[in-house]
Amino acid sequence: MSRTRIHNFAISLDGFATGEPQTLETPFGHAGRRLHNWMMATRFWDPAGSTGIDYAFAQRNNEGIGAEIMGANKFGPPGWQDDPDWKGWWGENPPFHTPTFVLTHHPRPAIEMDGDTTFHFLATTPGAALEIARAAADGLDVRIGGGPSVVRDFLAAGLVDLMHIVVVPIVLGRGVRLWDGLEGIEAGYDVEVVASPSGVTHLTFTRK
């Protein structure tokens, strides 16, 4: 059965999944790369990287994924909707390699990129977007790629089957929080926690 999954979603100790302000130069605001250094130190990112627990979790990101859904703030900096040439942060060959659905109030025609990534733009609800993405995934799973507002919306709508959260031991102080509005969300999940020697903690939420 096709599942809806979230992977490698990093937050600070105080629950921020991104800092502020988001700009073209700073996609994660004042957080910089600090939320993702754990991942960039693994073979998932760096061919000479580590192959232990952080890599084991990181590489699951792509396994069996047939489509991604992301929010407008993951696709580009504020104002990208006004730039008809904006094609995302990732260059000509983005790391998705599947149909990729961008939720935005300002949809535009689909963009075919190299490496089998096609960006589709949808102005719809999480549930409707998931139906569309699932059809495109052709029996494989759908990844909710972030940012935090979109992850929150899918969790609140009860649409997430598996979620991998990484808690990074820093206090960001400001940005966009993951957990707001999700009181008691753990009741629907089995939660497993394991700490990595790198200092981060991996949480796995599996729907009951």
Add this chain to the structure above:
Amino acid sequence: MSRTRIHNFAISLDGFATGEPQTLETPFGHAGRRLHNWMMATRFWDPAGSTGIDYAFAQRNNEGIGAEIMGANKFGPPGWQDDPDWKGWWGENPPFHTPTFVLTHHPRPAIEMDGDTTFHFLATTPGAALEIARAAADGLDVRIGGGPSVVRDFLAAGLVDLMHIVVVPIVLGRGVRLWDGLEGIEAGYDVEVVASPSGVTHLTFTRK
């Protein structure tokens, strides 16, 4: 050298150290006992409890402590200052067994309890309270007992040498947050993280 320590300070995934509302019947608001079940399952609380990692951390609470400082909201529910007979939540023999300093804007005469606990009431700054508590601790360490506002104030003032935080895998959604106003606090500390089979994560902050 006498250190300033925090132990067994539990927070939810979203960083709340207590729920709401605090009342006489619900010292931790809607959080109930959920933030402290991990501790009550150990021999620190229950003679038939567990003796593994959670116990190893929990029991450090009392080792080498000569005084405690707590906030007004730890000492009693809203309005305790108007009750001349209020002596804390803990009965005639509170679990402190040292001089215990309650920060309040409405100080009152000291109260001697059984078991060597004396409650003193101070209307002063964290730094001044620490000097007084340290003198009373007679060479031993001073524990900052909470709640979250007081812990935050001592951290913000740079007064904490060692802090043990326990992250409980629940999303409380509301209450009082630990980390607010502490952006970057980790820079002054070595942070170690270890997950327990019970599902909680122990973080140890040791001042550099």
